[in-house]
Amino acid sequence: DAKTTxxxxxxxxxxxxxxxxxxxxxxxxNEYVYWYRQIHSQGPQYIIHGLKNNETNExxxxxxxxxxxxxxxxxxxxxxxxxxxxxxIVRPFDAGNNRKLIWGLGTSLAVNP
Amino acid sequence: NAGxxxxxxxxxxRRGQEARLRCSPxxxHSHVYWYRQLPEEGLKFMVYLQKExxxxxxxxxxxxxxxxxxxxxxxxxxxxxxxxxxxxAYFCASSPNTEREKLFFGSGTQLxxx
Numbered sequence: 001d002a003k004t005t006x007x008x009x010x011x012x013x014x015x016x017x018x019x020x021x022x023x024x025x026x027x028x029x030n031e032y033v034y035w036y037r038q039i040h041s042q043g044p045q046y047i048i049h050g051l052k053n054n055e056t057n058e059x060x061x062x063x064x065x066x067x068x069x070x071x072x073x074x075x076x077x078x079x080x081x082x083x084x085x086x087x088x089i090v091r092p093f094d095a096g097n098n099r100k101l102i103w104g105l106g107t108s109l110a111v112n113p
Numbered sequence: 114n115a116g117x118x119x120x121x122x123x124x125x126x127r128r129g130q131e132a133r134l135r136c137s138p139x140x141x142h143s144h145v146y147w148y149r150q151l152p153e154e155g156l157k158f159m160v161y162l163q164k165e166x167x168x169x170x171x172x173x174x175x176x177x178x179x180x181x182x183x184x185x186x187x188x189x190x191x192x193x194x195x196x197x198x199x200x201x202a203y204f205c206a207s208s209p210n211t212e213r214e215k216l217f218f219g220s221g222t223q224l225x226x227x
Binding site (some may be wrong): 042087099106 | 117119144146148155156158161169172204205206208214215218219220221223
């Protein structure tokens with residue numbers, strides 16, 4: 001599986017957009033980009049995933065560059081409850097791969113009042 | 114529809130005791146995964162089970178650790194003769210029908226070994 005690189009930590013003001021970058025320069029054609037987050041003392045929570053097109057759901061937007069070597073997770077109006085560690089993971093979309101997810105240390109996002 | 118339920122939330126054991134961690138997947142989910150998270154580290158895959166079958170236990174230590182997912186009841190992660198190094202957060206996740214689908218995680222069990 002391709003590995004990802006994320007900044008260790010970021011800050012964001014409440015109400016502003018939080019843009020979390022992720023580099024995945026070795027991503028291959030059949031690998032999706034997944035984002036999860038982990039609020040303190042809880043289990044990870046799925047946010048969004050995409051292959052090459054930009055995606056949006058009720059939680060966030062995912063922007064993937066045309067060469068697919070990087071992506072950005074956007075929380076459009078961050079709230080204090082969005083303070084969490086955000087994990088960017090790439091994985092092939094076929095069997096056996098939930099076991100092979102490589103969970104790095106993610107980005108610790110602090111949303112400040 | 115209740116989410117993935119793990120209990121206990123916190124478990125304290127003395128060295129040499131046994132720890133039993135329970136996980137009830139979301140209703141209708143037949144795939145269960147166990148992960149371990151040490152302080153300041155990412156999640157590490159331990160074992161993947163379907164009902165009554167261990168599919169992949171490659172991430173689980175060969176000794177002292179075992180897991181099951183019986184036909185009825187929750188999945189159990191069992192750690193025998195615990196040592197201080199077993200202190201960690203243990204998370205269970207489930208997915209509906211295939212391994213391609215996103216994971217739903219429980220809130221975890223924090224195991225502390227004294």
